[in-house]
Amino acid sequence: MKEFINNINWRPFIIIFLSLLLSLLIGSIFMISSGYNPLNVYLMMFQGAFIGKINIMNSLKNATPLIFTSMAVLIAFRTGTFNIGVEGQLFMGAIAAAWAGFSLEGLPSIIHIPLSLLFAIIAGALYAMIPAILKFKFNVNEIITTIMLNSIAFLFTSYLVNYPLRESPMAPQTPKVFESARLPRLTDSSQVSVGIIIAVIFAVIFWFVFKKTTFGFRTRVVGEASSFAEFSGISPVRTAFYGMLISGAVAGLAGGVELLGVHYRFVELFPTGLGFNGILIAWLGKGTPLGALFAALFYSGIQSGAMTVDWITSIPRQLSDTLLVLMVFFIAAEGMFDWVWPLKKKFLNKKDQKAGVEKNA
Amino acid sequence: MLSKFIDIAIIQGTIRMATPIMLAAMGAMVTGLSGIINIGLEGMMLLGAFFAVVGSYYFGSVWLGVAVALLSGLIMALLFAIFTMKFRAHIILIGITINAFALAITVYFLRDWFNVAGAFSDNAIVGFNTVKIPIIKSIPILGDIFSGYTPIVYLSWLIIISMHIILYKTPLGRHLRAVGENAEASETLGIKVKGIKYLAVILSGIFSSLAGAYLSLGQLTMFTENMSANRGFLGLAANIFGMGTPIGGALASLIFGFADSLAMRLQGWETIPSQIVLMIPSALPILILLIFSVRKKKELKNFKEENISKLLSGK
Numbered sequence: 001m002k003e004f005i006n007n008i009n010w011r012p013f014i015i016i017f018l019s020l021l022l023s024l025l026i027g028s029i030f031m032i033s034s035g036y037n038p039l040n041v042y043l044m045m046f047q048g049a050f051i052g053k054i055n056i057m058n059s060l061k062n063a064t065p066l067i068f069t070s071m072a073v074l075i076a077f078r079t080g081t082f083n084i085g086v087e088g089q090l091f092m093g094a095i096a097a098a099w100a101g102f103s104l105e106g107l108p109s110i111i112h113i114p115l116s117l118l119f120a121i122i123a124g125a126l127y128a129m130i131p132a133i134l135k136f137k138f139n140v141n142e143i144i145t146t147i148m149l150n151s152i153a154f155l156f157t158s159y160l161v162n163y164p165l166r167e168s169p170m171a172p173q174t175p176k177v178f179e180s181a182r183l184p185r186l187t188d189s190s191q192v193s194v195g196i197i198i199a200v201i202f203a204v205i206f207w208f209v210f211k212k213t214t215f216g217f218r219t220r221v222v223g224e225a226s227s228f229a230e231f232s233g234i235s236p237v238r239t240a241f242y243g244m245l246i247s248g249a250v251a252g253l254a255g256g257v258e259l260l261g262v263h264y265r266f267v268e269l270f271p272t273g274l275g276f277n278g279i280l281i282a283w284l285g286k287g288t289p290l291g292a293l294f295a296a297l298f299y300s301g302i303q304s305g306a307m308t309v310d311w312i313t314s315i316p317r318q319l320s321d322t323l324l325v326l327m328v329f330f331i332a333a334e335g336m337f338d339w340v341w342p343l344k345k346k347f348l349n350k351k352d353q354k355a356g357v358e359k360n361a
Numbered sequence: 362m363l364s365k366f367i368d369i370a371i372i373q374g375t376i377r378m379a380t381p382i383m384l385a386a387m388g389a390m391v392t393g394l395s396g397i398i399n400i401g402l403e404g405m406m407l408l409g410a411f412f413a414v415v416g417s418y419y420f421g422s423v424w425l426g427v428a429v430a431l432l433s434g435l436i437m438a439l440l441f442a443i444f445t446m447k448f449r450a451h452i453i454l455i456g457i458t459i460n461a462f463a464l465a466i467t468v469y470f471l472r473d474w475f476n477v478a479g480a481f482s483d484n485a486i487v488g489f490n491t492v493k494i495p496i497i498k499s500i501p502i503l504g505d506i507f508s509g510y511t512p513i514v515y516l517s518w519l520i521i522i523s524m525h526i527i528l529y530k531t532p533l534g535r536h537l538r539a540v541g542e543n544a545e546a547s548e549t550l551g552i553k554v555k556g557i558k559y560l561a562v563i564l565s566g567i568f569s570s571l572a573g574a575y576l577s578l579g580q581l582t583m584f585t586e587n588m589s590a591n592r593g594f595l596g597l598a599a600n601i602f603g604m605g606t607p608i609g610g611a612l613a614s615l616i617f618g619f620a621d622s623l624a625m626r627l628q629g630w631e632t633i634p635s636q637i638v639l640m641i642p643s644a645l646p647i648l649i650l651l652i653f654s655v656r657k658k659k660e661l662k663n664f665k666e667e668n669i670s671k672l673l674s675g676k
Contacts, residue, residue: 030469030473034473082453084457134647134650134651138651138654138655138658139654139658140647140650140651140654141597141598141601141650143398143400143453143594143597144594144597144598144601144646144647144650145647145650147591147594148591148594148598148643148644148646148647149643149647151591151640151643152640152643152644155636155637155639155640155643156636156640158636159634159636159637162634162636163634276457276461277461279454279457280457280458280461283454314472314473314476315473316468316469316472316473318465318466318468318469318472319469321461321464321465321469322462322465322466322469324461324465325458325461325462325465325466326462328454328458328461329444329450329455329458329462332444332448332450332451332454332455332458333444333448333449333450333455334448334449334450335447335448335449335450336448
């Protein structure tokens with residue numbers, strides 16, 4: 001057991017903990033300036049996040065798409081690209097799933113659900129293919145193209161729900177998907193669907209693939225040392241290209257699960273920010289699949305907590321986003337905590353010296 | 362048909378819409394030349410727009426509003442520089458985080474300070490007035506095109522010209538370009554690489570927050586959520602297309618400004634859905650960058666072939 005504890009690399013945990021502490025500290029400055037006791041607010045937040053069935057279910061509902069999007073970001077990043085287009089790919093996946101859900105009639109659930117999700121996956125992958133081809137065939141900067149493609153996806157889906165896929169003149173939205181395409185819900189009183197289970201399984205599989213298989217090794221090599229990869233016969237360009245496509249596929253799946261599990265129809269005001277928050281959460285989890293899984297659950301908790309705080313006090317619910325951003329700021333700035341590591345050595349040395357003194361005596 | 366859409370008003374619109382993109386492009390240029398990718402231009406612009414309104418509201422002066430905006434840009438730029446250079450943070454991630462921070466904190470402060478959601482406008486916010494340039498304004502057509510804007514438009518032209526002079530006529534400009542080309546060699550030549558990089562990032566923060574102040578005090582006199590609307594990224598694209606030169610970046614920004622202005626004009630046109638029209642400003646940069654890189658590839662290929670044939674012919 002002792003050996004096990006010694007073998008764990010504690011650094012990421014210490015960095016995350018200190019970042020969390022710093023962020024909460026800055027958050028409390030905001031709260032004090034609006035006239036609240038930070039301890040009360042944080043307690044309220046914690047209760048709103050993790051105490052009581054409704055709150056927990058709400059947190060799980062929020063976490064589902066974020067687990068997928070953070071995985072999508074990780075896949076691309078591990079293979080060497082920054083996929084900022086997750087947001088747009090998610091929208092394309094969601095609208096594709098909606099279309100498959102309301103236009104394919106008479107299928108049993110066991111076929112209709114996977115088929116609709118497949119539509120979402122393909123739509124996301126195809127949409128990611130545009131920046132991938134532009135980047136790897138024509139050397140066009142993927143950050144600019146994906147940002148622009150995000151805006152285009154918002155406008156394109158808005159066009160679809162306003163014109164060709166519009167259900168009625170009343171509101172810009174598609175028809176509801178058939179019962180057979182809806183993901184079963186875990187309880188009657190909340191919007192949590194089996195999507196959360198798929199997401200968790202997916203994260204674990206992803207962790208396994210990256211940690212234990214040769215494919216994972218390939219991607220790791222490309223992400224971390226592309227010049228070395230070239231020498232060892234792994235093509236970084238091809239891996240990055242497929243990495244982007246898979247990333248887009250997962251982003252599409254995120255949209256599909258969100259639509260078939262929560263909303264049942266594509267509304268013009270489909271939630272935004274799931275893709276961008278996915279980037280931040282991937283980092284909050286220190287770039288590992290399991291880390292991102294816990295980070296997504298944690299952030300969704302803060303999100304529901306901030307909602308509760310918003311209802312009771314005058315503190316805006318954007319508190320959760322602000323805290324998330326602050327944490328990622330600090331976690332990204334590893335060099336900030338350089339002063340911490342010598343402390344441990346000092347502490348250990350003292351212990352050794354003490355032990356040595358005792359021995360001598 | 363074309364004359365229905367191209368007139369003096371659309372040219373004026375082009376210049377107005379291009380101004381924030383131009384300023385962002387100058388920010389992208391200075392950082393790009395020193396070898397830094399600053400994705401955070403977008404967020405710095407948004408914060409600038411917000412704090413310009415805050416400053417103008419509390420101090421009752423438009424220039425003090427701009428000063429507060431510039432201060433916010435300076436602080437964000439310093440954070441960006443320290444986090445990426447001193448604390449080894451991933452440069453693109455920090456850019457994204459700054460953008461996310463700007464988006465979250467402006468909405469937070471809107472509600473916390475002014476108790477409004479989405480947008481903030483108040484009679485106490487002082488905006489810019491348009492300024493007519495004395496002699497130019499009386500020249501027909503040219504007077505309409507080059508005169509009658511808010512001061513930041515003229516300021517942006519001044520910045521472009523002075524950036525051109527600094528880059529190509531002063532030692533500082535040479536050093537800046539040298540740092541981006543080869544930081545190690547510059548270091549051995551005695552150029553203060555870190556100092557130059559800090560300076561570049563600070564300039565980019567100042568330019569983009571000025572662009573933000575232009576959006577909230579020069580175009581409209583209000584702040585709205587996500588007001589920067591990708592203009593920081595358009596600045597990055599304009600800089601690539603302008604090949605890292607001030608004049609090139611400015612011209613590319615004018616093209617994007619034109620697309621913006623045209624889209625606004627066509628929006629009222631019933632025959633095309635507005636969503637399709639509004640895609641133009643986003644689709645155009647992708648198309649332009651694609652054409653640009655295809656041409657560059659060709660040039661590179663020709664260049665290589667020329668050199669090889671030169672080598673083979675023994676010259």
